[in-house]
Amino acid sequence: MRKIVSYLPFATAVAVTCLASWLAGRPGRAVPTGTRRGERDGH
Amino acid sequence: MAFDLDRGLAETQDPAASSGYPDPPERMGFFTDTSVCIGCKACEVACKEWNAVPEDGLNFTAMSYDNTVGLGADTWRHVAFVEQPRGLGGQESGLTVVDVPGPTVERAHTRTPVSLGMPASGPGDGQVGGVPDMDFRWLMASDVCKHCTHAACLDVCPTGALFRTEFGSVVVQEDVCNGCGYCVPACPFGVIGKREDDGRAWKCTLCYDRLGVGQEPACAKTCPTDSIQFGEVEELRERAARRLAQLHDAGVGSARLYGHDPDDGVGGTGSIFLLLDEPEVYGLPPDPVVTTRDLPSMWRHAAVAAGALLAVLAAVSWGSRR
Amino acid sequence: MTVRDDASQTDVRMDDDPRLRPEREAVVGSAGRRRGPGRGERLMVPRAEFRSYYGLPVLNEPTWEAHDIAGYLFLGGLAGASSTLAAAAELTGRPHLARAGKVGAVCALGGSMYALIHDLGRPERFVNMLRVLKVTSPMSVGTWILTVYGPQAGLAALTSVTGRFPRLGRIAALGAALTGPAVATYTAVLVSDTAVPVWHDAHRELPLLFAGSAVASAGALGLLAAPLEETGPARRAVLVGVVTEYAAAKLMERRLGPLVAEPLKRGRGGLLMRLGEALSLTGALVSQTAGRRSRGAAALAGAAVLAGSICVRFGVFQAGMASARDPKYTVEPQRARLGEESHP
Numbered sequence A: 001m002r003k004i005v006s007y008l009p010f011a012t013a014v015a016v017t018c019l020a021s022w023l024a025g026r027p028g029r030a031v032p033t034g035t036r037r038g039e040r041d042g043h
Numbered sequence B: 001m002a003f004d005l006d007r008g009l010a011e012t013q014d015p016a017a018s019s020g021y022p023d024p025p026e027r028m029g030f031f032t033d034t035s036v037c038i039g040c041k042a043c044e045v046a047c048k049e050w051n052a053v054p055e056d057g058l059n060f061t062a063m064s065y066d067n068t069v070g071l072g073a074d075t076w077r078h079v080a081f082v083e084q085p086r087g088l089g090g091q092e093s094g095l096t097v098v099d100v101p102g103p104t105v106e107r108a109h110t111r112t113p114v115s116l117g118m119p120a121s122g123p124g125d126g127q128v129g130g131v132p133d134m135d136f137r138w139l140m141a142s143d144v145c146k147h148c149t150h151a152a153c154l155d156v157c158p159t160g161a162l163f164r165t166e167f168g169s170v171v172v173q174e175d176v177c178n179g180c181g182y183c184v185p186a187c188p189f190g191v192i193g194k195r196e197d198d199g200r201a202w203k204c205t206l207c208y209d210r211l212g213v214g215q216e217p218a219c220a221k222t223c224p225t226d227s228i229q230f231g232e233v234e235e236l237r238e239r240a241a242r243r244l245a246q247l248h249d250a251g252v253g254s255a256r257l258y259g260h261d262p263d264d265g266v267g268g269t270g271s272i273f274l275l276l277d278e279p280e281v282y283g284l285p286p287d288p289v290v291t292t293r294d295l296p297s298m299w300r301h302a303a304v305a306a307g308a309l310l311a312v313l314a315a316v317s318w319g320s321r322r
Numbered sequence C: 001m002t003v004r005d006d007a008s009q010t011d012v013r014m015d016d017d018p019r020l021r022p023e024r025e026a027v028v029g030s031a032g033r034r035r036g037p038g039r040g041e042r043l044m045v046p047r048a049e050f051r052s053y054y055g056l057p058v059l060n061e062p063t064w065e066a067h068d069i070a071g072y073l074f075l076g077g078l079a080g081a082s083s084t085l086a087a088a089a090e091l092t093g094r095p096h097l098a099r100a101g102k103v104g105a106v107c108a109l110g111g112s113m114y115a116l117i118h119d120l121g122r123p124e125r126f127v128n129m130l131r132v133l134k135v136t137s138p139m140s141v142g143t144w145i146l147t148v149y150g151p152q153a154g155l156a157a158l159t160s161v162t163g164r165f166p167r168l169g170r171i172a173a174l175g176a177a178l179t180g181p182a183v184a185t186y187t188a189v190l191v192s193d194t195a196v197p198v199w200h201d202a203h204r205e206l207p208l209l210f211a212g213s214a215v216a217s218a219g220a221l222g223l224l225a226a227p228l229e230e231t232g233p234a235r236r237a238v239l240v241g242v243v244t245e246y247a248a249a250k251l252m253e254r255r256l257g258p259l260v261a262e263p264l265k266r267g268r269g270g271l272l273m274r275l276g277e278a279l280s281l282t283g284a285l286v287s288q289t290a291g292r293r294s295r296g297a298a299a300l301a302g303a304a305v306l307a308g309s310i311c312v313r314f315g316v317f318q319a320g321m322a323s324a325r326d327p328k329y330t331v332e333p334q335r336a337r338l339g340e341e342s343h344p
Ligand code: SF4
Pocket: B145, B146, B147, B148, B151, B152, B153, B154, B170, B186, B187, B188, B189, B190, B191, B192, B203
C-alpha cells in the first residue's frame, strides 16, 4: 500500500502534464500572434 | 572545481598532490594481511567506538561468525568469515600423541572416529580421534574502504562533500552531503552507504581526525595480530610484497595481493590486502574499474544523441507541410 | 606524518619495527610440520563457475527510489524534448502544438524537480548541488543544465499562455529548445556513470535509447494535446522516436551479452521492457494509421506511447537495480576480463 502511495506524486505529475498540455493545445483558444507561417497548416 | 574532464580524471599516483595540495605528506593507508586475522572483530568495535558509528543490528546471519554482512553506512570495518573444506598451507594442529596417556589411546582405538564437521583440532593422522580427511580452513578478512587512487565516489559527488585529504584518503564532509546517493552505486567495491534515518552518506574516514594528530586509525591500533597495518602506502606495498614472498616460501600458494597494483582499474588502492583465495570469495570484485574512466566516452555518446534529437525534431517539423 | 618521540604517546610508526610486533610474521599453519607433499594446498573443491561471499552483492544497491529517479528519467526526457518540439512547431507555424509542448514541458519539469529533491536524503540541502560545478559528476553537470534550462522553459510557457511579451517568449523558447536535448540525454550518463553492470556497460547505447524515448514521448504528448491539423511533426516524432528506442534497446542487449542483459529480459525489468516496447510500437502504429484521421485515435496512440516510454525507463532502472543486487553480474564479466592469468 505504501508502495502504491509513493508512486502518487509521479502519477500526478504525468496526469497534470497531460491535462495542462491538452488544455493549452485546444483549438479555438486565442494563440499569440507572430507565428511566421500562421494559417498555412490548415486542412 | 574541475572544469577540465581530462584533468579531473588524470592518471596519477599521488592523489593528494593532483587534488591541489601543494606539499602533501606521504600517502597513508592500510595493509590488511588476512593470513594472520583471527576474526576477533576488535577492528569493527574500535571503529564504531571511535567514530560513533551507530549499531546496525546484532543479527545472527548464519554466515559463519559474520554478523555485520558487509560494508555500508553503519559498518566501516567488516570482518568476513569463510569456511572452506580445504587445508591451509602445512596446516597441522600441533597436538601430538606424546602427552596422551596409554590407556586413553587404547580405548580410543576401539572406537571409530566420526567427523563432527569441525576443524581438525585433534591429534594428527592415525592418532587419537584423528579424522584424517577433515581438511578445513577458516578465511577471515577485515574489509574497509579502499581509499582508491581513482575514487569513483569522489568523482561523482555533485556537492563536493566527498573530498581528498592531504593523506590521499577519501572522506565525506557530513555537513555538506545532501544525501543524493550518487556515491553509493558509483563505488565499485560496495563500500559507501546512505544512512536511512539520517539521509547522508557515510564511510571509513581513515580516521582523518586521528591522522591529523599523529595517531594511527583505531582499527589498526587495536588489531591484536597486526593483521591491519597502517603506514605509508609506498612502504606498505613493499611490506605486502615481502609478506607474499614469505607465505609462498612457506607453501601457502593461495596467498595473493589485492589492490597493490597501481595499474589496476582504480589506479591501486590505499588499502592493500593479502588474501588467501580469490577476491570474490571475500565479496570483493576481482577486477574493479573506476566508472569515470569511461566518462569521456559517455559524454561523447550523449552529445551525439542530443544532437540527433535536435536534428530529428527539426527535420520532422520542417520536413513536411503536414 | 612525522615520527613522534614522546614516550607517553603511542607512536604511529611503532608498528614499523618488526621486533615490537613479531606476530605479523606468523606463517599460517606453522605450528606443525607439513604432513607431506601436496598436503593442504590442494584445491579440494572443483572450481565452481562463479564464486561469491554467501551470494551477497559486491556492490551496494543504489538508494534511488524508482518512483523518483526512474520517474525523473521519463519526466526529464519528456520536458527536454517537448521544449525542442514546441519551438520547432512555433517556428513552422503550428501554434497549438507549440503551446501544448511548452506547457507540457514546464509541468514535466516541475515533476522532475519534485522527484529530484524528494529523493535526496537531505532535501533542504538541495542548494548544495550549486556549490560546485564538477564535470566528473554527471549529477552536478545535470543540475547546472537544469538551472539553465528551467527558467527558459518556464518563461516560454508563461509567455505563451498569457500571450504577453511574445518576443521574450520566442527567445526563451529557443533557449529551452537548445538546452532541452541536453536535459533529455544527460540522464543516460547519470545512470551509466556508476558501477551498476547494466547501466555502466550500456553507456554507449543508453543515450540513444533515452533520446529516442524522449522524442517519442514528446511526440506522444503532442498527439494527445494538439489539434489534428498540427500533429504532423508529433506523429513523425513518435515514429522516429519509437523506432530509435526499440533499436537502441536491441543494440544494448547485444552489447551487454547474454549474461548482463539478463535483467533486461527477465524479472521486473524484463517485464517492463517488453510491455514498454509493445505499448510504444502499438502506439506508433495507431498514430500512423487511424491517428491521422481521428482525433480520438491520435490521443489514444499518444497515451500508449507515453505509457510505453514510462515502462521502458522504469524497465532500464529496475534492470540496473537487479544487476546490482546479484554478484554474478559484477563478478563474472570481471573474471572473464581477467582471463586465466589471475588463477594461481
Ligand atoms: S570508490 Fe568506494 S572504495 Fe574507493 S574510495 Fe570511494 S568508497 Fe572507498
